[in-house]
Amino acid sequence: MKNFLIYRSSAGSGKTFTLVKEYLKLVLNDPGEFKNVLAVTFTNKSAAEMKQRIISALKALSSGSDENLKKLLVSEGVKGDIKFNAEQVLNNILHKYSYFSVSTIDSFFHRVIRSFARELKLQLGYNIELDQLAVLDKITDKLLDDAGIDEELTGFLEDYIYYSIDDEKGWKIENKIRELGKEIFSERFLLKTDGSGLQNSRLELKDFISILFAIKNDFESKMMEISLESQEITDSYSLTIDDFPYKEKGFMNYLLNNIRDNKFEPGKRAQEAAEDIKKWYNKNSKPAVKAAAENGLFAMLSKAVGLYDKEFTKYNTAINLVKTIYVTGIFRDLIEKLKEYRDENNVLLISDINNLLLSVITGDGSPFVYEKIGSYYRNFLIDEFQDTSTFQWRNFFPLIENSLGEGNGSMIVGDLKQSIYRWRNGNMKLLLEDVKNSLSGFESILKEDDLKVNYRSKKLIVNFNNSFF
Structure with missing residues (x-):
């Protein structure tokens, strides 16, 4: 493998098989190569499944019981005696199992962190x-x-x-x-x-909070003043909300009630009535309704809607900032x-690991990392990449970049539709664009492919899934 492969997949399209196949292609061409391949996924269950499938495939190849897999590997460039080499790889894994590097991303990073405990001034015996x-x-x-x-x-x-x-x-x-x-x-x-x-300082924050409350109180008092003045005009003409168009569902309810309840957004009827005085009355209206509109109510509603349009965004921003600024x-x-x-x-949080590792890898470089962990990886295979976080990619990238610079290859495989770990900072954008941007110097070896065939789901489910996403 000399390329950087990006596989986009969907459920049932064989992404784990694809990863296992790429692993086999690497180790069967050189049975000692298994020590230099790191395959990672997101959960312990997935890592265990990947190990099991690699071992099962090697057993089948070493016994000659899977001719289809053998033909596929030959068609994709595997040379030599596949049966013999598969047996050699199995023996190597058996005798040097600690070098069989198939694990979760967190486990690999934790392993690196433990190797750098002294440099990071971590106490002995710390827990995660x-x-x-x-x-x-x-x-x-x-x-x-x-x-x-x-x-x-x-x-x-x-x-x-x-x-x-x-x-x-x-x-x-x-x-x-x-x-x-x-x-x-x-x-x-x-x-x-x-x-x-x-x-x-909290004193500075208090000053800022005072400004926010001033914005809040100023807007609310202006709107309240409009509502109270509108009530006075309405009372002076001996009118009620029921005398106006649409009654409690109309613009007068907004002017006299909603504003006082801090419901400042005018509806469609209020906006129309603020622009056209003819919306205030009809042939069945009391004469006092038209008079009240012409002598102040129309102007009050126009003023309220205008104030909302001009100042509500600032008011709403202040309200939302106040809700969070105390915690800030x-x-x-x-x-x-x-x-x-x-x-x-004497603990590290799981979120600490990625942050600490970033400083280690970017500061000391790949060779020193490999020296500390006692392994050297030429190829990286990353499964469930849609759940990889930005920090995790930044930590992997220097190692992958070093590998590509030495003429080796790596691969990632992921399914955007199965990105379920956003709560743990999983970043779908990585699979969409960030990886390609990071590898801008390696365009000639960057290969993308979509695993389009679904081997698991019925046609109806596949069609629904494709249309939904």
């Missing part, structure tokens, strides 16, 4: 913590326990509680902190900041509590 949400619960509780000790933090949390009560969300803020606090584990957060962007103000504290938790419990 998989349940990040459980850790978030613990550090959130610890943060709230500090209320009353840290005066600045206490004041900030009190302001948050008062805001939450005013916003009718209740006084318990733990769930909101936990929900937004998940962001500290996300690759978006880790890629964009090392924490330096969180050094703004304690992100720094959450990160500090997370550091304390790591040190006290």
Whole structure:
């Protein structure tokens, strides 16, 4: 394999078979080559299945019981005595099983991290913590326990509680902190900041919050003033909502009721009535309705709709920022509590591994990584690539780039329709465009193919799947 192969597949189209086939092509041409091939997938179950299928295929080839597979491999360039070489590969795997590198992505990265524990100043005997949400619960509780000790933090949390009560969300803020606090584990957060962007003092944040509340209160008071003045005009003509077109479903309900309930968006009828005074009355309307419209109500509605069009976007932005800014103000504290938790419990989170590994691989380069882990890989086969994250690809890329630069090949295979791990930062864009952009210097060996034949599903299911996606 001298190319970088990108296979796009769908369920039942044989992506695991394709990966196993490429693995066999590599090792059957040189039985000792199995030590230099790394095949990775996303779950332990998939890794175990891949191992089993490789071993089963080698057994079938060594016994001569699968002529179809043998013919396929020969047609794709495998030379020599396939039966003999398959037996040799099996013996090599049996006697040097630790070099049979088929695993999950996380397992491989964890192996590299353990090799660099000294350089990364990791304590001996550290453990990997998989349940990040459980850790978030613990550090959130610890943060709230500090209320009353840290005066600045206490004041900030009190302001948050008062805001939450005013916003009718209740006084318990733990769930909101936990929900937004998940962001500290996300690759978006880790890629964009090392924490330096969180050094703004809470006093600065309080000043910003004051500005946001000023925007909020100014818009609401202006709209309320319009509604109250409209009510005065309506009362002065002894009219009610029922006297106007569409009654409680019309524009007067928006003007007198919706605005007071902070429902500021005008409907179609309100927008039309704000532009055309003739929408206010008809031949059956009371004379007072026309008079009220001409003497202030039409102007009030036009003013309300105009104010909405001009200022609501800024108002809505301020509202949404206020909902999150209090938690943003304690992100720094959450990160500090997370550091304390790591040190006290001697653990690394699963999200830490990719971040640490990025610094190792980009800093020391592929040769040093191979020296530390005691293996050298010429070829990389990555399954379920649609669930690979940006960090994981960045960590793999220097190794793959080094391999391609030495004239070796690698492959990835994935199915965009089965991208189910976005919650763990799986990035479908990698399969669509990012990989090709990364390999811009290797266009001549970049090969793409679609596995179009579905060997598992009935025609009806395939057609539905294709039309749906």
